[in-house]
Amino acid sequence: MLKGTNQEVGRPHNRRIVLETIRQHGPLSRAEIARHVGLTIQTVSTITSELQERGFVRLRPGVPKGRGFPAPVLEIDPDGGYACGVYVTPRGLEAGLVNLCGKVLSRRAVEAPRMSAEEAFARIGAMVAELRADCPRERFIGVGMAMPGPFDIESMSFVGPTTMEGWAGVDVYESLRDAVSCPAFVEVDSAAAAHCERLYGVGEELFNFYHLFLGVGLGGCVIYDGQVVRGAWGNAGEVGHIPLVPDGDPCPCGNRGCLERYLSLEAYVRRTAVIGEAEWLKEVAPLLRAAIVTIENLFDPETIVLGGLAPVELRLKLLALTASLPNSLAARRDRRHPRVILSRCGTDAVLRGAASLAITQVLSPRFAGPPQAAANRAAGDPFARTGRARVE
Template sequence: MVLRGTNQESGRPYNRRIVLEAIRLHGPIARGEIARRVGLTVQTVSTIIRELEDQEFIIGAREEPKGRGYPATALTLNPEGGFAIGASVSPIGIDVALVNLSGDIIGQQSREIANPAPELTFTEVARIASELRTLRPKGRLLGLGMAMPGPFDVEAMSFVGPTTLQGWKDVPIAERLNTVTGLPAFVGGDVASAALSERLYGAGRALQEFYYLYLGVGTGGRLVHGGQVLRGSRGNAGEIGHVPFIPDGEYCPSCGNRGCLERYLSVEAFDRRSKIVGEEGWIAEAAPLLRTAVLAIENLFDPETIIFGGLAPEGVMKKLVRAAEPLLPSVAARRERKVPRLILSITGKAALLRGAAALAFSSMMAPRIGGAGDDDPDPLMHKPNREKAA
C-alpha cells in the first residue's frame, strides 16, 4: 500500500493516521524517511510526531553516535500505547487474548467447545475480554477483532461441514460483539487474520510478496501483495483448501466436491486419519499433497516464499515440511533465491489472535479522509483517563 498525505483542509486527522501507519509498518523509522514515504514536509511530520508522542502512541530513541553529529531519532510504536482484544472461534473452541500495539499477547484464555453456538460465543468472549482488561486497567482499548473460518457469503459452502461453524448463518456478528463488549468490533477470516499477523509480526515483515498457507481445522491460504493481504471480491481469495487435488477423491461435505485439499491436509484430516494410520502414516499421506500445493502456489503467484503455519502441533508441522522435501521444480526454483521456498511459521494459535487484534488496530487506526479540519475531534487522539482508570 502506498501511503500519501494530503493538503486538504480536512486532512489533519488523515495525515496523523498516515504517519502512524508508516511507523507501524516500517518502524523504527526517522522523521525524514517518514516524510519521504508519505509525501509530507518534515515540518508537518514533526508536528504530527509531537502529537502522537503526547498521546503515547509512539516512542523515539537515538542510537549511539558513530561519528560527527547525532543520529536521527528512530520512531516506533509504543507497545503500551494501545491494546485490542483478539478473539478466534472455530469448530473446536473459543480463544481470546489481550494484545498490545507491538503484537505481544498480554493474556490469553481458551475454552474447548465443539462447534460453539453464537450466543454462547458472544457471552464467553465478553466474559473473557472483561477479565483480560484487568491486566491493563489504565490502557487505551481500541477495539475487538474476531477471526472465524470461511468461506463467506457462499450459499453452498459457508457454515457447512466439519471444518466450518454451523448455525452462524445471517448472524450479525460485529453488531452482537459490540453490544456485549461495548467495543468497536470487526470480523475477518481466520486465514486472512493469520496472514496479517505474519505480515506485521512474523517472517513476512521483511517481505512484500508471500503466500501464507494455513493449516487450520480446514485449510486455506492468502497472498500478501505489496504488503497487503489480498481479499478478493467477497474476502475468499486464496481458498486453496477447496481446490480438488485428488480426482474422484473423498467427498468434501463442506463444498460438495471430491478430492479437496483440506480433506487430506488439515487439522481435521490429521485428527481423523491419524486414528487409523497413526501420525507417521498421516504425514506420509499428506506430504505429497503439500509438495503439490507448493508447486501450484508458486506457479500461480510467484511469491518470494510460502510461509506455512497453523494450528497443528509444532512437531507434526516440522515433520510434514521435512517430508515434503525435495520440493518439485517450479518457477520459484532459482539459484539466486534469498529466502527458502517454504518457511515454517511456528506461531500457531498466537498468529490467529494477533491477527484478529490487528483487525481492530488496522480498522481504528486506518487513514481516512473526513472531519471538519483542525477542530474536528479525532477519536484516536484521546489519552486514557489514567486517574479514572486508577
C-alpha cells in the same frame, strides 16, 4: 515499500504508514521516517506529534554517531494502546489482550465443541470485559475476531467439521459489536494469521508471500506488496476446497477430493487414528506438493509461509515433505529464500493478527480492509477523543 501521500486527504493513511514504519524500523528520527515513507519532515513532525500525544509512540535521545548532538528518535510505546483478539473455532474460543507491539499479555480460553452463536457471543462479551479490566480504559482500542472461512458461501461456510456449523443466518459482525460495545472487526482466520505474519514475522523482509494456514481446516491468504489481498468477498487465497483428488472423499461442500479433507488438523486427527502419523505423511505428501506448485503458479510469491494451529513439530514434518518440489514458476536461480518456510509467529498468530487488525483499522479507518471499517469510524478514531478536531 510503505509510502505516504503529501495530500491532506491522506492523513489517516499517513498515520498508519508512519506508525508502522516506526514499528518495523524504529527507533527512528523524524528525518529518517520522512525518507522511509516519502513525506516531508513537516508532515512527519505533525503526525508524530499526534501519535506522541495519544501515547502510541515515545521520544528518547538518539545515539551519538559523530560530532554534534544526535536527533531524538521515536519508538513504539507498547503500553500506548491495547486491543483484544478473539479466535472462534469449531473446538471452542480463545481471547487475548494484545499491546501495540503485538505481545499477548493475558488470555482466556473455552473448550466447547460446536458452540452455538448465542453462547459464543455471550462468552466473548464476558471474556473481553475481563481482559479489558487489565488495561487503562482510555487505552483500549477495539476488538478483532477471527473465524474459519470462507465467508458468506451458503454451501461451504457453515457445513462440516471445519466450519462453524449451525451459524448460518447469524450476523457475526453485529453480534460481535453488540457483545463487546466497542469498535469491532471480523476476519477470516487465515487472513488474520497472514496479517500477523506481515507485521511481526517474515513480512519485515518479504513483501509478497502466501500464508498457508493449517487450522482445523485448511486456508490461505496472499500478501501482495505488503498488504493482505482479500478479494471481492474476503475469501481470496482459499485453497481448502480445491478438488485435488479425482473421485476422492466426499466433502461437506458438495464436491469430492477437496484438499482439506486430506490436509488439515481435522484430517490429521481422523486419519492418524486409523493409519498412524507416518502413513498419513506419506498420503498427504503428493497433495501438499501439488498444492504448493498450484499456489506458486497462481500467485508467484517470494515464498510460501507454512503456519497455523498445528504444533511446530508437525509443521516441521510437513516442511520436510517440500524439500523436493515439482517444477513451477518459483523454480528460479535468483531466489533469496526457500520455496516454503515456517511461520515465525507461532500458534498465537490468529489472536495477534485479529487484535492488530483492530488497531490498524481504528488508527486509519480509510485503509482498505474488512467492510466493517466504515461503521467503526466515529466510535473508533482515537484522535477524535483528544478534544481536538478529528484529523482526516
